[in-house]
Amino acid sequence: MDYQFKEIEEKWQQFWADNQTFKAEDNSTKPKYYVLDMFPYPSGAGLHVGHPLGYIASDIFSRYKRLKGFNVLHPMGYDSFGLPAEQYAIQTGQHPAITTEANIATYRRQLDQIGFSFDWSREVRTSEPSYYKWTQWIFMKLFNSWYNVENDKAEDISTLIEKFNISGTADVKAVCDDDVKSFMPTDWANFTEEERQEELLKYRLTYLRESTVNWCLALGTVLANDEVKDGFSERGGFPVEQKKMMQWSMRITAYADRLLQGLDTIDWPEPIKEMQRNWIGKSVGASVKFKVESLKSKASTLNFELLTDNFIEVFTTRVDTIFGVSYLVLAPEHELVAGLTTPEQKQAVEDYISKTKKKSELDRMADTKTVSGAFTGSYVINPVSGERVPLWIADYVLAGYGTGAVMGVPSGDQRDWLFAAHFNLPIVQILDGQKDIDVQADSTKDGKYINSGFINGLTYKEAVPFLNNWLEEHDAGKAKVNFRQRDAVFGRQRYWGEPIPVYFKDGLPYLVKEEELPLILPEIDKYLPTETGEPPLARAEGWAPKDGEHYELSTMPGWAGSSWYWYRYMDANNDSDFVSKEAVDYWKAVDLYIGGSEHATGHLLYSRFWNKFLKDLGYTKEEEPFKKLINQGMIQGRSNFVYRLAIQSFANEQEGDILPPLKKSIFVSKGFVKQIEDNSNSEIQSQIFSILDKETKLIKDLNPSLIGKYIFTGNILPLHVDVNIAENEILDLTKFKAWREEYANAEFILESGKYICGVEVEKMSKSKFNVVNPDDLIERYGADTLRMYEMFLGPLEQSKPWNTNGIEGVFKFLRKFWRLFHNEEWTFHVNDSIPTKAELKTLHKIIKKVQDDIERFSFNTSVSSFMIAVNELTDLKCKSRQVLEDMVVILSPYAPHICEELWVKLGNQAGSLSYTAFPIFNPEHLVEDEFAYPVSINGKMKMNLNLSLTLAQPEVEAILFADEQFAKYLDGKEPKKIIFVKGKIINVVL
RNA sequence: GCUCGGAUGGUGGAACUGGUAGACACGCAGGACUUAAAAUCCUGUGCCCUCAACAGGCGUGCGGGUUCGAUUCCCGCUCCGAGUACCA
Numbered sequence A: 001m002d003y004q005f006k007e008i009e010e011k012w013q014q015f016w017a018d019n020q021t022f023k024a025e026d027n028s029t030k031p032k033y034y035v036l037d038m039f040p041y042p043s044g045a046g047l048h049v050g051h052p053l054g055y056i057a058s059d060i061f062s063r064y065k066r067l068k069g070f071n072v073l074h075p076m077g078y079d080s081f082g083l084p085a086e087q088y089a090i091q092t093g094q095h096p097a098i099t100t101e102a103n104i105a106t107y108r109r110q111l112d113q114i115g116f117s118f119d120w121s122r123e124v125r126t127s128e129p130s131y132y133k134w135t136q137w138i139f140m141k142l143f144n145s146w147y148n149v150e151n152d153k154a155e156d157i158s159t160l161i162e163k164f165n166i167s168g169t170a171d172v173k174a175v176c177d178d179d180v181k182s183f184m185p186t187d188w189a190n191f192t193e194e195e196r197q198e199e200l201l202k203y204r205l206t207y208l209r210e211s212t213v214n215w216c217l218a219l220g221t222v223l224a225n226d227e228v229k230d231g232f233s234e235r236g237g238f239p240v241e242q243k244k245m246m247q248w249s250m251r252i253t254a255y256a257d258r259l260l261q262g263l264d265t266i267d268w269p270e271p272i273k274e275m276q277r278n279w280i281g282k283s284v285g286a287s288v289k290f291k292v293e294s295l296k297s298k299a300s301t302l303n304f305e306l307l308t309d310n311f312i313e314v315f316t317t318r319v320d321t322i323f324g325v326s327y328l329v330l331a332p333e334h335e336l337v338a339g340l341t342t343p344e345q346k347q348a349v350e351d352y353i354s355k356t357k358k359k360s361e362l363d364r365m366a367d368t369k370t371v372s373g374a375f376t377g378s379y380v381i382n383p384v385s386g387e388r389v390p391l392w393i394a395d396y397v398l399a400g401y402g403t404g405a406v407m408g409v410p411s412g413d414q415r416d417w418l419f420a421a422h423f424n425l426p427i428v429q430i431l432d433g434q435k436d437i438d439v440q441a442d443s444t445k446d447g448k449y450i451n452s453g454f455i456n457g458l459t460y461k462e463a464v465p466f467l468n469n470w471l472e473e474h475d476a477g478k479a480k481v482n483f484r485q486r487d488a489v490f491g492r493q494r495y496w497g498e499p500i501p502v503y504f505k506d507g508l509p510y511l512v513k514e515e516e517l518p519l520i521l522p523e524i525d526k527y528l529p530t531e532t533g534e535p536p537l538a539r540a541e542g543w544a545p546k547d548g549e550h551y552e553l554s555t556m557p558g559w560a561g562s563s564w565y566w567y568r569y570m571d572a573n574n575d576s577d578f579v580s581k582e583a584v585d586y587w588k589a590v591d592l593y594i595g596g597s598e599h600a601t602g603h604l605l606y607s608r609f610w611n612k613f614l615k616d617l618g619y620t621k622e623e624e625p626f627k628k629l630i631n632q633g634m635i636q637g638r639s640n641f642v643y644r645l646a647i648q649s650f651a652n653e654q655e656g657d658i659l660p661p662l663k664k665s666i667f668v669s670k671g672f673v674k675q676i677e678d679n680s681n682s683e684i685q686s687q688i689f690s691i692l693d694k695e696t697k698l699i700k701d702l703n704p705s706l707i708g709k710y711i712f713t714g715n716i717l718p719l720h721v722d723v724n725i726a727e728n729e730i731l732d733l734t735k736f737k738a739w740r741e742e743y744a745n746a747e748f749i750l751e752s753g754k755y756i757c758g759v760e761v762e763k764m765s766k767s768k769f770n771v772v773n774p775d776d777l778i779e780r781y782g783a784d785t786l787r788m789y790e791m792f793l794g795p796l797e798q799s800k801p802w803n804t805n806g807i808e809g810v811f812k813f814l815r816k817f818w819r820l821f822h823n824e825e826w827t828f829h830v831n832d833s834i835p836t837k838a839e840l841k842t843l844h845k846i847i848k849k850v851q852d853d854i855e856r857f858s859f860n861t862s863v864s865s866f867m868i869a870v871n872e873l874t875d876l877k878c879k880s881r882q883v884l885e886d887m888v889v890i891l892s893p894y895a896p897h898i899c900e901e902l903w904v905k906l907g908n909q910a911g912s913l914s915y916t917a918f919p920i921f922n923p924e925h926l927v928e929d930e931f932a933y934p935v936s937i938n939g940k941m942k943m944n945l946n947l948s949l950t951l952a953q954p955e956v957e958a959i960l961f962a963d964e965q966f967a968k969y970l971d972g973k974e975p976k977k978i979i980f981v982k983g984k985i986i987n988v989v990l
Numbered sequence B: 001g002c003u004c005g006g007a008u009g010g011u012g013g014a015a016c017u018g019g020u021a022g023a024c025a026c027g028c029a030g031g032a033c034u035u036a037a038a039a040u041c042c043u044g045u046g047c048c049c050u051c052a053a054c055a056g057g058c059g060u061g062c063g064g065g066u067u068c069g070a071u072u073c074c075c076g077c078u079c080c081g082a083g084u085a086c087c088a
Helices: A005-019 A052-067 A083-092 A096-112 A129-143 A157-167 A185-190 A193-201 A252-265 A270-280 A304-308 A319-324 A343-358 A361-366 A414-423 A460-473 A565-571 A581-587 A603-616 A670-677 A682-702 A733-739 A774-781 A783-792 A807-820 A837-855 A859-875 A881-891 A896-905 A953-962 A964-970
Strands: A032-037 A071-073 A145-148 A153-156 A206-216 A221-223 A241-250 A282-292 A311-316 A327-330 A374-381 A388-393 A405-408 A477-483 A502-505 A508-511 A590-595 A626-631 A635-650 A666-668 A709-721 A747-749 A758-762 A930-937 A940-948 A977-981 A985-989
Touching: A005 A783, A005 A896, A032 A052, A032 A565, A032 A581, A052 A071, A052 A590, A052 A783, A052 A837, A083 A096, A129 A145, A129 A206, A129 A603, A145 A157, A153 A157, A153 A603, A157 A185, A157 A193, A193 A206, A193 A508, A221 A241, A252 A270, A252 A282, A252 A477, A252 A603, A270 A603, A282 A319, A282 A460, A311 A319, A311 A327, A311 A405, A311 A477, A319 A460, A327 A414, A343 A374, A343 A388, A405 A414, A460 A477, A565 A581, A603 A626, A635 A670, A666 A670, A666 A682, A670 A682, A670 A709, A682 A709, A682 A747, A774 A783, A774 A807, A783 A807, A783 A859, A783 A896, A807 A859, A807 A881, A807 A896, A837 A859, A837 A881, A859 A881, A881 A896, A940 A953, A940 A964, A953 A964, A953 A977, A953 A985
Parallel strands: A032 A071, A032 A590, A327 A388, A590 A626, A666 A747, A930 A985
Antiparallel strands: A145 A153, A206 A221, A206 A241, A282 A311, A282 A374, A282 A477, A327 A405, A374 A388, A502 A508, A635 A666, A635 A709, A635 A758, A930 A940, A977 A985
16 A cells, blocks of 8 residues: 555554653663753743754654663643743633643643654643642742751751851851851850741842832733843733732752753753853952042031941952052942932932933943943042052942942943043053053953052952962952852742742741641632732732741742653652652763753753752752753744736826725736835736736726726735745635635736745744644645654754745655565565665665764754665665564664564564664674775866776876876876875876 | 844755865755646756857855865954853
8 A cells, every 4th residue: 555644644643642652761771861951931822833843852862762772751741830821811800720721731732643652651830739848848948948058969858957056157158148147055055946037038049028020010920030121021922010028939059060060071062051150150350349438527517426437348350450540439229329429429429320210221221332320429448558548339230240349440340441441541551461451441450560669560360369368367358259140939929839838937938847748729710810919829818838927929820830840750650759869870961952052041050959969969860950951942934025016097187086095906916016015027017917908998898987996006015924825835726716705706926827926934823824833744745754854954053944835845755765665566575585785885875874863963964864765775675574674663763663663574573663673783784895986186076987996096097197087187297296195095196 | 332143045944074165955946647636756946148959167155264175164343142241
């Protein structure tokens, strides 16, 4: 029978499901391999053709690894908490669990029909209590932990309490809040329970603290930094503002250095690593204290007490330039600004602050050219030189970074230079290596210091440690490392997320008991905040802790459930642990992770953080969770356009009713659009006229009293047309007329009898009619064709527009492959003949090629090679069972359904294909004894010469000079040099 | 601005360590089969010159360099895409 993909694919998908063919073994002597796809959020729109790209690649890889003798873990599940289902719930009242369930069903159906080899017995859903129980459990572990800098790892909070008991805060080196108290063990002993809890909260790895957060009014929730793009929420694009709120946060900053260092140990794409490095933003430098000059004599109204011993701390990466400081700048929001402003400058400073406030976050970011600022009237003292330095405020200093204060060194920093030039502040050269500092700043580190007091004559390398020591000795600063990364806000004022397992007593948070987990998400009547502005969970009736006042009303953010899910897959149905020790010992970490680069600074950073934390507590083994990461490229949409002529009714006459607007649309094929626009094709012009004349006449015949005629205005409107009704840019006119009622009687001006559509690359979206659905393609060509075509499209990591043109080629290939196993009458037919040399050569070429390609994730090139192999075997009329059976195994990771079918027809047991052995490459079959040497003259290829590969240069030269054709090229000249590379090339230099 | 990608026929792309540029596929053109169409099969297809063949010239974004030889390595530039942005 001809290749019946539908029947074959349904049959094998059913077989795999019934037999749990892809269930990974828990106890195996085989080496393990863990292939993971990024956790999908089951959206209502289902999968479009871009989504499965990465899944197909990881599936090919998984199937290949099984054939190579690995015990492969290849799971799938759903990150099923999230905003879209909740937004939908708000609009419709539908419980998000119901929407989510329905969406998951769609996803599952779509995934199944592509033929993925997932181990569905391990499916997880983050919104299931059996799953989020463990997300809550990890939260509790974080709450009960602190970061001990001495051991550079997280430890149970009890070890901190012990330190407090024995020596107070003296021995504690922790990553903690800035406002922790210093105390003696006796003080600790005298603290009340509330005081102790309050203090411990400042050390916990997840903590509650009043902090500035990104508040999104439209979504009614706070957002993490990575969820905000250019001042708008990433989901929905709503404005985001800064607000002070009591919030749960995760002390990810404790891990900043380890997160940074770990990047050097993992095989990830460089751009992703770079994004994480930038996000963490480590700067090595120094903090320096500038004492504030006493203002006693000048301003009697100021608070002297506050100021006398006050200082401003700045962070700098160029402490060596400190003698070049000509001013200091505070962020306008800095808390000291008000106190340090002199009465004379009060007006100017307040004006500036109110001007800054009016600027939106976005304006402030966009406007980086204009220099602005205001003088506070105060001075600070440069600790190294004792000089008075004026204190300014300016919005180029960000309150959120470093200390919110900057020392201005105009000669070394362009931004400072512009500021100084604008406000006439001194620009002092500090290195003899600096050039042209009257034109612009020179940030060089070359040369020796000048105008720099006690570091004059030193080099950069000498000056930095010297200054750091000096500052520390004089209590004026010290070497310091600063990070851009902030702690991650962890609470969301939303319903559809994991409840935070915390209740409150006397205003302090306490964990619920571990036995009470999971803390189930309660039912509520409406998915909206309460009238008093509390989160939706405040609506839950009777939802109260046994002890204490109320539960935490925020829920966890979207990234909570996805920050540890790869461990759950190792042991998905464990009721007593989030994952068993045995499972972790065996599976360890993800070997290959495939997903989009949009998770670079969110999921991929948080996951690494939780992973390190779980390792610190001894629950897991690996410092890094994802050993190798591949980013599949984005599939963009490819829109098709039709071009409608803009037609008007026009009349010269005064009397009578003018023609009604033309009901008929006239479309002109792409090739004529430009010609019409520049009036260069009179034939088309007259064609348009005659159509319009005909229409005019038609209407006037019906109603002779009408006046005027239809004319073409000269404008052409490009309109999106559904990509599914055009093929290879040729519009299917029948389908197009049926597409929209108003086009039923449309007219077309065709080129060579065809209507050619325009093309543009855009985002894939419904409104642009460029969404291609895998279901339709599977219906028409089958899953095996879709799988291979998605790979054939180009390199996995490259972004590209989807284009269905060409899928026929892959489909034809599979038919041709099927035909290899059949005779003219489509009867299955192979024989037991001994393979010929040529057949073996083809076979071993493809064995090697596919093996090499898969291991370097070059799936597109193996598809081409399969085509070549099948073309060759077809030409050789190969019917050898031995060769064809190996072909089935090699192709099976790519096109599993057709291969399963042929495998059984070849006499093998159903289902055994997935675990058979990948054919072993034997290089002997590729050994050639002849080679058609390209002969080039001066590097330009001229001819081929068939020579034995055993020949060395002298023999080759002899044959070459005896060659007639070559003599022609030589044209009597004497070669200067002959380069001979065995098996590669002969190049003659004339 | 900075960082990271990328640029090869009409199209998607191949050429893995410098060694025959354009594999494979789409599209297009011509042919076979057919009453016809679809499907299938065969042939051709980088550009220019040429009726055609032979032969030749030009060709991997642009300009240089290294080399017997460069899509591949080096220097400078242009354009496109992604990320990031007063980070002190």
